Structure formats: C-alpha cells, structure tokens
Amino acid sequence: TAGITQAPTSQILAAGRSMTLRCTQDMRHNAMYWYRQDLGLGLRLIHYSNTAGTTGKGEVPDGYSVSRANTDDFPLTLASAVPSQTSVYFCASSEGSSQPQHFGDGTRLSIL
Amino acid sequence: RKEVEQDPGPFNVPEGATVAFNCTYSNSASQSFFWYRQDCRKEPKLLMSVYSSGNEDGRFTAQLNRASQYISLLIRDSKLSDSATYLCVVNKEVTGGGNKLTFGTGTQLKVEL
Numbered sequence: 001t002a003g004i005t006q007a008p009t010s011q012i013l014a015a016g017r018s019m020t021l022r023c024t025q026d027m028r029h030n031a032m033y034w035y036r037q038d039l040g041l042g043l044r045l046i047h048y049s050n051t052a053g054t055t056g057k058g059e060v061p062d063g064y065s066v067s068r069a070n071t072d073d074f075p076l077t078l079a080s081a082v083p084s085q086t087s088v089y090f091c092a093s094s095e096g097s098s099q100p101q102h103f104g105d106g107t108r109l110s111i112l
Numbered sequence: 113r114k115e116v117e118q119d120p121g122p123f124n125v126p127e128g129a130t131v132a133f134n135c136t137y138s139n140s141a142s143q144s145f146f147w148y149r150q151d152c153r154k155e156p157k158l159l160m161s162v163y164s165s166g167n168e169d170g171r172f173t174a175q176l177n178r179a180s181q182y183i184s185l186l187i188r189d190s191k192l193s194d195s196a197t198y199l200c201v202v203n204k205e206v207t208g209g210g211n212k213l214t215f216g217t218g219t220q221l222k223v224e225l
Contacts, residue, residue: 035215042199042216048212058212088153094213097211098203098213099144102158103156103157105155106154106155
C-alpha cells in the first residue's frame with residue numbers, strides 16, 4: 001500500500017525560480033496538509049484542505065499556494081523561491097480534520 | 113503561552129529505564145490528543161492516541177489530565193530503538209468550524225547502553 005507519496009525526495013533550486021512539490025494519497029482521506037519543519041521550530045502548517053475543492057491558510061502561508069482539484073492530490077507551489085524557504089516539507093492526510101494524520105516521507109528543499 | 117509545550121530534552125536514559133514526558137496545552141476545549149514519534153530526518157509517525165481514561169500499548173502508556181491540561185507518555189523498559197523525538201499533538205477548533213492539529217516541537221529521547 002503506497003499511502004501518501006511525495007515527490008521529489010530532494011531538490012536544489014535557484015532563488016527566484018518556481019517549484020511545485022507533489023503529494024498524492026491513495027487512502028481516500030478527506031483532509032490533506034502541508035507542513036514545513038525547521039530545526040528548533042517543529043512542524044508549522046503552511047496550507048490545508050478539509051475536502052476536495054477547498055483550501056485554507058495555515059500559520060505560515062506566505063509565498064506558497066495550493067490546490068485541491070481532487071481527493072488524491074494536493075500540490076504545493078512556490079511561485080518565486082527565496083532562501084528562507086529552505087526546509088523539509090511534509091505532506092499529510094487524515095480521514096477528518098481531528099483525526100490522526102499520516103505523513104509522506106518529506107521533500108528536502110534547498111534554495112540557493 | 114504556546115498552544116502546545118514540551119520540554120525539548122534531551123532525556124538521556126540507560127537501556128531498561130522507565131522515562132516519562134509531559135506536554136501541556138493551552139486550549140481547554142481540545143478534544144483529540146496524540147503522541148507521534150519522529151526519527152532523525154524522517155517523517156513523523158503516529159505512536160498512539162490519548163484517551164480520557166488513559167491507554168496502554170505494550171511498553172507505552174498515555175495519560176490525559178484535563179484539569180491541569182497536560183498529557184503524558186510513559187515508556188517502560190526503554191530500548192535503544194526507542195531513541196527518537198516524541199511529538200505531542202493536540203486538536204484545535206478553527207473559525208468556521210472544523211479542527212486542526214497543533215504539533216509540539218518535540219522531546220528528544222536518547223537511550224544508551
């Protein structure tokens with residue numbers, strides 16, 4: 001069972017370039033999330049989607065956008081990357097918004 | 113006050129020891145609580161949910177104290193493989209309905225020979 005899949009695993013990106021991080025789940029979960037994790041700061045929610053067709057802002061949404069065209073996919077886009085967006089990005093999904101979340105393996109992104 | 117607070121540690125304990133972590137939360141209306149485990153540079157993985165009556169899963173016991181607004185995780189007979197960061201997770205109601213989970217920054221455990 002695949003569960004939740006993120007791509008790419010890692011990426012080095014020049015500042016100013018755009019990038020889309022992909023996230024796909026096969027568990028038919030309603031809710032999906034994007035987090036970034038930085039040393040000493042823990043997981044911070046970027047954007048979330050409680051159900052297909054809806055999205056919401058988390059605590060650090062600036063510089064990021066998401067879409068939820070269907071249940072399975074929840075891509076995260078950096079329109080114009082900046083070095084402060086260097087981080088590990090985790091996608092997660094859950095059956096409902098108060099249920100436990102299941103995480104992908106993460107994408108390690110470096111902006112130079 | 114942070115929504116979810118944990119002692120970052122590290123807690124260094126010998127193999128076989130019993131160790132306990134606490135986590136405090138600020139929202140008295142929170143209903144769902146979880147403990148996650150995260151290994152270095154890996155994704156967080158659900159360890160266990162925390163129920164009002166307390167619950168046990170093998171060597172792991174989770175407790176909830178609503179009056180004092182904290183949850184705890186007890187690990188008995190620590191193994192080297194228990195070395196990881198343990199994340200406390202609490203739900204939060206959001207404007208417009210629905211809930212979001214808030215993650216603590218984690219407590220690091222190192223089990224030594």
